[in-house]
Amino acid sequence: MKGIPVADRWFRSERLDDGVRLIWEHHLSPDVHCNIWFIEGRDRNLMFDSGMGVRSLKQELAFLSEKPVVCVAGHSHFDHMGGHWEFEERVGHAAEADIMAAPTCDNTLAADYIEPHHFSALPHDGFTCDSYRLKPAPLTRLVDEGDVIDLGDRVFRVLHVPGHSPGSIALLEEATGLLLSSDCLYDGNLLDELWHSNIPDYLESMARLKELNVRTVRPGHYDSFGKDRLKDLADDYIAGHRKPGCPND
Template identity: 30%
Template sequence: MNNWFTVEKIDDITYAISEYKHWEETHCYLLIGDNKSLLIDTGLGIGNIKDVVCKLTNKEIQVVTTHAHWDHIGGHKYFKNIYIYYKEHKWLKEKFPIPLEVVKNNIIAKPCDFPDYFDINKYEIFRAESIKKLYDIDEIDLGNRIIKIIPTPGHSPGHICFYDIKKKYLFSGDLIYKGKLDIFYPTTNPVDFLQSIRNVKKLDIYKVLPGHHEINISATLVDDIDKGLTSLFEEGKLKHGQGIFKFDNFTIHV
């Protein structure tokens, strides 16, 4: 397989496809149903993720997007059947809100073991005319496996999580992970982020599968993040420009 990616088996029909060689340690997830497969996010676009996916499944592949940041849409260029939440549809079809040079600088911000074929000067942010829209009420039926759309704005206006109803997996994107939770960009909303955490707390979650860093995290991290955000809110610090706050298993940058 393409050695840029690391494949980890979550169960017999769920795989994490990760970019551990990059400092962001981005995770994408392949979910296989009886009729088709779902790929949640496609990473940075440094390697060809489709080559990896096609060795794990021979079923039709539908690509969905937790949010339209560069580190989650880079490999969309290798696929045709792509969906994104309607609130960020224009980011992929019309105008991405962050300049290309800023994105490039972020990709190379820390030393990484890039493959020889990668040239940052040729890097482009994914664009397409044929992106399809997801909505709040949507569910994706893979065949004996239903995935529910959970709107979770805050990190970005159209951020969503995906909930595997039968397995009780929450694919949390950039809402929940061990590391620095970024809510300081102009397009972020710290109060919405807190409300999104409170909304996913209502779900019966067996396993959280995050967008970055360590995969084996406890579902109790949701409660921990809720407590951290709530404490900042009560202190009047849950707003842009307040800085970085460290907690036991995560950091919040507002």
């Protein structure tokens, strides 16, 4: 990766409405960097997903140290959980607890998806794709369908939405209709043929998601969208897996 400069700042953040911030690794191509969602609460703040973990989030973003942070993993792929090790409270689903505790480039997909052309700058001197490693980030709280993450004045309900991966979770704030969806739903090519993907599970998750009372989806990649687009994306996915000869399934 000779000739690629070292980044001065690695992260960018933007304050959106409803006390939500978007954080992203802006020297990574849009195909690879995930959306890290940060929600301000009265007693605690919430971070949903954490990026690749190649630079310290806390060192670069002072607001992450203002209050305790509940760091939730929407799932255990490298681009979503690489930074979890920095946070004391790490929350996720039991189905991916083993990966969070012992992440490798294979079990987190890094080996398949990190390539030099994804980087417009390097996170540090000497960085190479081959030398990338993930730090263990054992979960300190296991959550499942219906569990609650309470920030004091904001409450998020856990939805278990497997398919992309077995422990994929989304968080729904019922009071505002805000859905944090990680990789179970984004406006792009959805991945359902990974080593631990399951298409029947994905179909069930999509059928559930489209019935939710949602106002804004904050996804794991690409732009946010509303309820109508959620429904279209879910319907498209379901239609794409309809068996030939059964058009009304």
